[in-house]
Amino acid sequence: MSGTSHPDSTGDPSPMADNVPTDRGAVGRRGSKFHRSGSCVQAVQETMKEKQARYKESREARKKLLTSGHKYIFEILADRLSLELQAVEEFVLDAPSLAPFDDFFAKGGSKTIAFVYQETEVPGIECGRTFPGTAKGAIIMRLFLANLSETCLTGLCPFFVRTKIDVPVNIKNIHEEIYFSMLDAAEGLLKGTRNLLSKIMMPAVCATENWGALNQSKHGEKDKQNFKDTITRYIHFLDACIEGTVQLKTASNIEFARLVSFEDVKAAAADVDMVHQLEEALMMWYKQIEQVLTESDQMRKEADASGPLTELEHWKRMSAKFNSIIEHIKGPECKAVVNVLNINRSKTLKVWRELDARITDCANEAKDNVKFLYTLEKVCQPLYNCDPVTMAKSIQNLINAIRMIHSVSQYYNTSERMTSLFIKVTNQMVTACRAYITDNGTSGIWEQDTQDIIKKIQVIDDGIKNMVNSTPDLH
Known part of the structure; x- marks a missing residue:
């Protein structure tokens, strides 16, 4: 029969002959799949190349926007950071935009422009260049334009400041209009x-002779001194925070890198020697924290004439101290120790949890007190900066603020703390009156004309009478 063959016919020696066309079709289809896959990879590669080209083109466009003003800033950065000028320019061009420079140079623009020089990840292809020899996610030293509110500062922060924004900055006036400084946060932001402030800003303020209109003002010297005193108080506060920060000891005999996964934690909980080491570490931290709590409960030693703002400074220091302990407790090392001992059901966790609750309560108290005492900061300023008459007019506002604290505060509303606060207010009023009579300590009572002294005392007496009459709470 023509046109038909069977599997067992002598014309087809292979029993699989009928399947041959099908197999060839499958091979064809697989080949087409591989072809399409290769095409997709090629398309992705082409897209990546297009992106790289576009980013590189944008970088070149940014480079063409650089002016002599930019180069002036680059030269200062290169000199102060010990970098090549070309390296500084390349780092700055990594940014997607030069708008911060435009804003800084413009009339009515920003008063500052800040940079950061520290270790950070290698930027992606969007910067418009590559970093040969570095892997994705690698860490390198980079200089970059920074939004300081969104940057964790651990290195150097060079910045430029404009004192006036009524004129644009150009190459002719840039030497006079902008000032450079740098903050070193390598040892911590507080210390930096x-x-x-103490080594650069304050000496510069003290050396300044031209204070503009203040030099001709009647109260110019007092205003200048108040400004210096404010900076000095803030420096002292930072010193207290730095000294008060608690650094818990490091358990150097424990490899915390081996306590990351749940399997690692379970294995450590079953190891008697490891559990013993972790218990020792936990009790070491326990004793340190217990000592801090004991010291914080002891009687405070303060100057007899301390004013109300020292109360705010005290609770700021306490807040910094307790928060530094809580940061350690929430840290990976302490959490790893607690997790292991929790699985092991160690008895040491009972006293640790009690201590954790105490330190948390102390931190909440300090934070709450700082929040409410901040409301006193503004209404207390007349006690520090004004003459007795003006000071007396502000007492009602101060009394209202203290009444609010007593009514609303969860922790600060005790009789002992209210009494201590009123004593500090009185101390500062006496200090202000003494400064008024002695012209801020420059003239003794017996060195002045008798009639002048009598007039000053009368002013103080009138101020006290007005204060009492206008403040019903004091009757």
Whole structure:
């Protein structure tokens, strides 16, 4: 029969002959799949190349926007950071936009422009260049434009400041209009800020002779001194925070890198020697924290003439101290120790949890007290900066603020703390009156004309009478 063959016919020696066309079709289909896959990879590669080209083109466009003003800033950065000028320019061009420079140079623009020089991840292809020899996620030293509110500062922060924004900055006036400084946060942001204020800003303020209109003002010297005193108080506060920060000891005999996964924690909980080491570490931290709590409960030693703002400074220091302990408790090392001992059901956890609750309560108290005492900061300023008459007019506002604290505060509303606060208010009023009579300590009572002294005393007496009459709470 023509046109038909069977599997067992002598014309087809292979029993699989009928399947041959089908197999070839499958091979064809697989080949088409591989072809399409290769095409997709090629398309992705082409897209990546297009992106790289576009980013590189944007970078070149940014480079063309650089002016002599930019180069002036680059030169200062290169000199102070010991970098090549070309390296500084390349780092700055990594940013997606030069808008911060435009804002800084413009009339009515920003008063500051800040940079950060520290270790950070290698930027992606969007910067418009590559970093040969570095893997994705690698860490390198970089200089970059920074939004300081969104940057964790651990290195150097060079910045430029404008004192006036009524004229645009250009190459002709840039030497006079902008000022450079740098904050070193390598040892912590608090210490870096303290060093910047105490070693650079404060000496510059004290050396300044031209204070503009204040030099001709009647109260110019007092205003200048008040400004210096404010900076000095803040520096002292930073010193207290730095000294008060609690650094718990490091358990150097424990490999915390081996206590990351749940399997690691379970294995450690079954190891008697490891559990013993972790219990020792936990009790070491326990004793340190217990000592801090004991010291905080002891009687405070303060100057007899301390004013109300020292109360705010005290609770700021306490808040910094307790928060530094809580940061350690919430840290990975302490959490790893607690997790292991929790699985092991160690008895040491009972006293640790009690201590954790106590330190948390102390931190909440300090935070709450700082929040409410901040309301006194503004209404207390007349006690520090004004003459007795103006000071007396502000007492009602101060009394209202203290009444609010007593009514609303969860922790500060005790009789002991209210009494201590009123004593500090009285101390500062006496200090202000003494400064008024002695012209801020420059003239003794017996060195002045008798009639002048009598007039000053009368002013103080009138101020006290007005204060009492206008403040029903004091009757």
